[in-house]
Amino acid sequence: MAEMVIGPGEESFGVPNGKLGMWTFLVMDAMTFAGFLAGYARLRWKDPLIEGTAWPNPYETFGVFGIQLTALNTFILVCSSVTMVHALAEVMRGNMKRAENWLLFTIIGGLIFLGIQGFEWTHLILDVWPYLFDPTHSVDYNLNFAATFFALTGFHGGHVSVGVIYNLVCYLAIRRGKLTADDGDFIEVAGLYWHFVDLIWILVFTFVYLI
Amino acid sequence: MAHKEAKWVANDILHLQYMVIWAVLLVLTVVEVIIPEPSLVGLEAFPRTFVILSLIGLALTKTILVAGYYMHLIGEKPAVIPIACAPFLFSVFLTIGLFPYY
Numbered sequence: 001m002a003e004m005v006i007g008p009g010e011e012s013f014g015v016p017n018g019k020l021g022m023w024t025f026l027v028m029d030a031m032t033f034a035g036f037l038a039g040y041a042r043l044r045w046k047d048p049l050i051e052g053t054a055w056p057n058p059y060e061t062f063g064v065f066g067i068q069l070t071a072l073n074t075f076i077l078v079c080s081s082v083t084m085v086h087a088l089a090e091v092m093r094g095n096m097k098r099a100e101n102w103l104l105f106t107i108i109g110g111l112i113f114l115g116i117q118g119f120e121w122t123h124l125i126l127d128v129w130p131y132l133f134d135p136t137h138s139v140d141y142n143l144n145f146a147a148t149f150f151a152l153t154g155f156h157g158g159h160v161s162v163g164v165i166y167n168l169v170c171y172l173a174i175r176r177g178k179l180t181a182d183d184g185d186f187i188e189v190a191g192l193y194w195h196f197v198d199l200i201w202i203l204v205f206t207f208v209y210l211i
Numbered sequence: 212m213a214h215k216e217a218k219w220v221a222n223d224i225l226h227l228q229y230m231v232i233w234a235v236l237l238v239l240t241v242v243e244v245i246i247p248e249p250s251l252v253g254l255e256a257f258p259r260t261f262v263i264l265s266l267i268g269l270a271l272t273k274t275i276l277v278a279g280y281y282m283h284l285i286g287e288k289p290a291v292i293p294i295a296c297a298p299f300l301f302s303v304f305l306t307i308g309l310f311p312y313y
Contacts, residue, residue: 013290023294030298034305042309059248071244075237081281082233089229188283195281199274206270210247211263 022189026196029159033200036155037207040148056145058209061128066120067209073116074205077160080109081198084167084191094181096174103171103187106194110164117157124149152204159197166190232280236273243269 010017044055059067087102125132129146170190173179179186245251246269247262257265279285284295 013288015288015290020291020294023291027294027297031301034298034302038302038305038309041306045310064248064251067244067248071240074240078233078236078240081277082229085229085281192282195277198281199277202273202277203270206243206266210243210266 016185018185018189022192036152043144043148070209073113074201076109077113077198077201080106081195084194088187088191091181091184091187100174103167107164107167107171110160114160149208152208156200156204163194163197166193232276236276239269239273
């Protein structure tokens, strides 16, 4: 059996401990999202008990503009994944100034994503599902849709917020010279988290907005 | 860090690869938006089963591209691969367990 050495900079099974730790965390996080998505799928699968309360068509609830806006948001998140890999590549090259700039683009991408999501949430709460906050309204499948929608996109949005803060810490560390070209592993681990957030959004976008 | 320079000697190729994957992800996203609403490009509606299966297929393709190329799972140490694949296995069990049989 391979020897285990404790410490973030050390390696276990030939993999840096920091990276192994992040992957282990992502496994747990992926399972949480899997639970959300499987529960959502199970709710949708069931036939309505009351006629006329079938699961709404996302294209009718969000509107074509809403879907296209979210598709744009998906594209922005994918772009921020690209800027993140470029940041890592520049750190490995030793070009810290360029890495800093790519990381800044990544942070801006995350903030734009959150801004558009905030706009969408406001529109949905105020205009599409105003009865969510009306205690006299009876429960129907629209409420299930709204509940699973807010749970999934909210949990994901929380991850994006943490990712933006994580990237901001890395950005400031590079700017202040505390992360150097020898610390590529740190940026790689931050990148793993950011790409995971992008990967999960691809699934959420497909299952909640398109199917 | 000589070993790191050696590891990243193919940096230019990686840069190109990242942009190719980015373009593929963009195209797949556009296709995903069109499939449930083909009237956007003047096409007739597709059968529901086709829509669901193709959307799931496209989403899985995109996640594999992100995990493989952006998270560097392709070329990663063997120890990481089973860890990264574990959630997919568990998710299948979870989904099978939750779905109705009646």
